[in-house]
Amino acid sequence: IVAIDPEDARDHDDAVWAEADEDPANAGGWKAIVAIADVSFYVRPKSEIDREARRRGNSVYFPDRVVPMLPEILSADVCSLKEGEDRAALACHLVIGKDGSLKSWRFTRAVVRIAANLAYEEAQAAIDGTLALDMTETVLKPLWGCWASLAKARDARAPLDLELPERRVVLDEKGRIMSVAPRERLDAHRLIEDYMIAANVAAAKALEGKKAPVMYRDHEPPSREKLMALKDYLETFGVPFALGQVIRPATFNHVLERIGDADFRPQVMEQVLRTQTQAYYSPANHGHFGLGLGSYAHFTSPIRRYADLIVHRSLVAAYGLGAGGLPAEDAAGMEAIGETISRLERRAMEAERDTIDRYVASFLSERVGQIMEVRITGVTNFGFFATVEGIGGDGLMPVRDLGGEYFRFDEASRTLVGEDSG
Numbered sequence: 001i002v003a004i005d006p007e008d009a010r011d012h013d014d015a016v017w018a019e020a021d022e023d024p025a026n027a028g029g030w031k032a033i034v035a036i037a038d039v040s041f042y043v044r045p046k047s048e049i050d051r052e053a054r055r056r057g058n059s060v061y062f063p064d065r066v067v068p069m070l071p072e073i074l075s076a077d078v079c080s081l082k083e084g085e086d087r088a089a090l091a092c093h094l095v096i097g098k099d100g101s102l103k104s105w106r107f108t109r110a111v112v113r114i115a116a117n118l119a120y121e122e123a124q125a126a127i128d129g130t131l132a133l134d135m136t137e138t139v140l141k142p143l144w145g146c147w148a149s150l151a152k153a154r155d156a157r158a159p160l161d162l163e164l165p166e167r168r169v170v171l172d173e174k175g176r177i178m179s180v181a182p183r184e185r186l187d188a189h190r191l192i193e194d195y196m197i198a199a200n201v202a203a204a205k206a207l208e209g210k211k212a213p214v215m216y217r218d219h220e221p222p223s224r225e226k227l228m229a230l231k232d233y234l235e236t237f238g239v240p241f242a243l244g245q246v247i248r249p250a251t252f253n254h255v256l257e258r259i260g261d262a263d264f265r266p267q268v269m270e271q272v273l274r275t276q277t278q279a280y281y282s283p284a285n286h287g288h289f290g291l292g293l294g295s296y297a298h299f300t301s302p303i304r305r306y307a308d309l310i311v312h313r314s315l316v317a318a319y320g321l322g323a324g325g326l327p328a329e330d331a332a333g334m335e336a337i338g339e340t341i342s343r344l345e346r347r348a349m350e351a352e353r354d355t356i357d358r359y360v361a362s363f364l365s366e367r368v369g370q371i372m373e374v375r376i377t378g379v380t381n382f383g384f385f386a387t388v389e390g391i392g393g394d395g396l397m398p399v400r401d402l403g404g405e406y407f408r409f410d411e412a413s414r415t416l417v418g419e420d421s422g
Contacts, residue, residue, distance in 0.1 A: 001037060001112055002139055003081050004192050007119040010066050012081040013037050017115050017139070018146035021095060028098035030146040034199035036110045037079045038088035038313040040324040041231040043070065054337075057241045057344025058308035059304035062355050066102025075303050083117045090312055090321075092199040096146060102342045105202035108297070109321045115139065120188040124282050127187070150194040157249035157292035160276070162269050165315065167392050177363045180391045184402070189349075196300040197291065203299035203311055204285075212318035213331045214337060216311045217281040218286040221247055230275045236413045237264055249292050266375055280289045280342040283308045283334035306341050310334075360393040379416055381409035 001017040018032040043049050053069050060067040068075040074199040091110040095103040106422030113134060118126075125131035133140070139266045172178050187360055199219070203407050207214040222230075222242075239259055245251065252272045259265055276290065281298075288296040299315075302308040310326065317325030330337065378385040399407050401417065406419040 001033065001114060002116045002118055002123075002135070002143075003114050004120060004123045004188060007121060010061075011068075011075045011079075012114075012117060012368040013301045014196065015081050015089075015112060015170065016192070018142045018205070020142065020145070023095075026095060026097060026103060028149075029103065030096040030142075030149060031096045032096055032146050032198075033196065034092040034094065034195055035081070035089040035110065036079055036092070036199070036300050036301055036308075036312075038090045038109060039070070039074070039079050039309050041109070042079060043413075045313065045318060045326055045327045045330065049073050049074075052341070054306055057306050057341045058348050061350045062262070063171055064175055065358055069306060070303060074374065076316070078341070079303055081112065081114050081117075081240055083114045086111050086113050087276045090315065092202050094198060094202060096149055096198070098149055100151065100207070102198060102202060102205075104267070105206055107203075107206060107315050107319050107321075109316075120186050120192075124186045124188040124192075124397045144187075147191040147194055150198055150307055151190075152185065152195055156196075158253060159292045161248040161253055161256075162273055164269060164273065168236075168252065169356060169358055169363075177359055180360055180363050182390060185383055188283060197293075199294065200299050201293060201295055203315060204295040204297035206295070207311070207314055208295060208316060210318035212314050213283060213326060214285070214295075214297055214314065215261045215281050215283060215334060216285045217288060217307070218282050218284070218294050219288045219290045219296075220286050221276045221289045222275045222277060226275045230271060233271050233414070234268070235295040236415075237262075237268070239268070242340070249290060267377055270377065278346070280340060281338040281345075283338060284341075306344075307338075310337065356392075357394070360388075360391055364388065364393045379409070379414045384416060 001016045003012045003015040005012055006285045013036055016032065018030050019366055021029040023029070023030045043053060048170045049071065053346045059069045059075070064254035079087070081089065089110050090159040091108050091112070093106045093108065095105070097103050102283045115327055117159045122131060122133070123140060125395050126133040127144055155266045165185070167180060169180050204214055204216065221413045227243055227247065231243055234255065237259070238254060241255065255267065255272065255392070256269065259268060279288070279290070287294050297311050298307045300308065300313045302312050310330065313324060313330070316322065373389045375389055376384050376386050378396070385394060385396055387394045405421060407416040408419070410417055
């Protein structure tokens with residue numbers, strides 16, 4: 001069983017294993033285990049550590065540091081799934097069909113010893129044949145084989161796919177910015193993502209089957225008002241968008257397929273993202289629109305998300321796995337807990353985004369006068385907004401700085417039209 005994480009990962013929540021299922025009733029299918037750090041074994045309800053973890057809601061990640069939800073001795077050591085070390089885990093055992101469907105699931109407590117902590121780049125290089133690893137044939141190739149089935153199920157439900165790059169700020173040992181660039185997205189990233197989604201679905205369905213409390217990860221469909229705004233926006237590019245249809249994630253994917261590699265593709269992706277509602281935590285199941293799933297919970301990151309710890313505790317109680325289960329008081333207060341951790345998540349996301357923006361601004365401040373390629377992201381009557389390609393620094397170019405020419409704002413097409421240049 002191996003953990004595959006970012007090269008700079010500070011904690012290791014999850015590890016994965018798979019092998020072909022020899023059961024004739026599941027020909028071409030797979031057996032898989034997603035082992036998750038058993039934080040509930042160490043952090044008991046109503047303890048001081050638990051109170052502080054709930055107050056924080058989640059870990060917050062900055063380029064130069066992490067503000068952990070749990071004490072670092074737990075998050076980066078005792079709970080973290082480290083190579084060659086025995087660690088407590090909550091294991092999700094899955095039987096997966098040839099088509100990627102979840103045939104069955106069960107949850108157990110376990111002690112796991114990770115065979116390797118691999119970076120995404122290492123796992124990908126091993127599969128691509130550019131890095132020799134002893135475990136490629138016996139461990140990684142079965143993982144990729146099972147993933148091929150999971151990918152079939154993902155493609156069948158057609159989740160929202162916006163291809164939005166994540167920015168990575170690289171600092172030197174003195175905390176100075178060396179570079180800002182989008183993170184490369186590999187098949188290894190998608191593989192782990194699909195295993196985690198399968199385990200999260202299994203956790204939600206397992207708790208439903210046990211009639212136990214569930215902290216769902218809900219993502220509701222876009223409102224009609226936002227859909228109408230998107231329709232108007234797409235019409236400025238000559239892209240049709242019918243509001244009479246049943247809106248599914250694939251609806252937005254088809255829009256992006258229709259425009260292909262047009263210059264305005266990034267703007268449309270950002271507008272589609274703004275059209276979506278914000279995901280949140282709740283004991284009421286409203287489904288996950290973006291993933292195209294009817295039941296979904298967060299189970300796979302209890303080191304850094306309190307919602308996952310709640311789900312772990314509910315599983316421990318439902319399966320009778322010993323101490324550390326969900327107390328009755330928390331089961332009765334799930335709605336309030338969900339509202340609190342949803343708010344804390346939004347706060348953390350804003351802090352992370354704002355910090356990245358500040359680092360990028362600092363990076364660009366040392367390059368004043370340099371010519372860079374930018375992409376216009378919005379137009380108003382007083383100027384246009386632009387972002388630096390590949391870096392993501394956003395800024396406003398006021399109309400008054402566009403020279404002596406008069407510009408008229410066309411609201412219908414969201415463009416500035418020059419008196420002479422057009």
